[in-house]
Amino acid sequence: MNLRSAVVVTIVAQILAVLLAWAVGGGVGLLIGVLVSLLGISAAVLSITRAPAADEATGPSEFEVAEAHHREVLDEYARWELDPEMLLRYPGLWDRSRPEVHRFFDALxxxxxxxxxxxPAAVEELRMAWAGAQRYARSTGTSALDESRRSEAETGLKLYRHAQRAATAEERATYYRRALETVRSLIDAGLLPRTLPAVERLESLQRGELT
Incomplete structure (x- = not known):
């Protein structure tokens, strides 16, 4: 109820109070009239004070929803670009010659x-582009590479996994070093970008700085 409606309710309540006081007469009539008037005023005040709560319950704005979706995409992509295994399993995610991948990085x-x-519109485009880029990368794996490079990526992935299960620090460092050599070979061939955080992580693992 808006302020204008509340004023109308109050006036009507007061008119009813006067009529009741006149009809009933005496102290009882006056008391009933006062009560009716107070009830009308209370209802009007309550409706005004509760009105903002309805507005507050409408939920987040379009911009806030877009911000949340943007963070979701960034978090998901970060899990890919920070994980050396994802580089070796799904190198297609960084193949910008593919329309799906090019669209994602443009939208990003x-x-x-x-x-x-x-x-909001830019974030919605980013969400759709990210879904398409992931779909392409997961569906192709290493199959888009030529045979020798595919074998190289698969070997690098095995080395990386062996390193994670290695019994000694020396053995682990050796496996990580060989996996890193494979990744660098793919980078030199132009199949992976040089500046991915996953490469830095693999270098740190090889040096024993991370576990």
Missing amino acids: AAAGQAPPADY
Whole structure:
């Protein structure tokens, strides 16, 4: 109820109070009239004070929803680019010659630079592009590589997994070093970017700085 409606309710309540006081007469009539008037005023005040709560219950804004979706995509992508295994299992995610992948990285940059008015639409495009890039990478695995490079990636993945199960630190470092050599070979062939955090992580693992 808005303020105008509340005023109308109050006036009507007061009119009813006067009529009841006149009809019943005496102290009882006056008392009933006062009670009716107070009830009307109370109802009007309560409706006004409760009105903002309805607005507050409408939920997050479109911009806030977009921010949450943006964070979700960034978190998911971070799990890919930080994990050396993902590099070796799904190198296609970084093959920008593919339309699906190119679309994702374009959308990633656009969402990060979008003005507030365009931000929700940019994030929605990013979500769709990310789904497409993941779908392509998972469906192809290493099959898009030529035979020798595919074998190299598969060997690197085995070495990385052996390192995680190694019994000694020396053995683990050896496996990580060989896996890193494989990744660098794929980078030199232009199949992976040089600046991925997963490469830095693998280097740290090989040096024994991480476990």
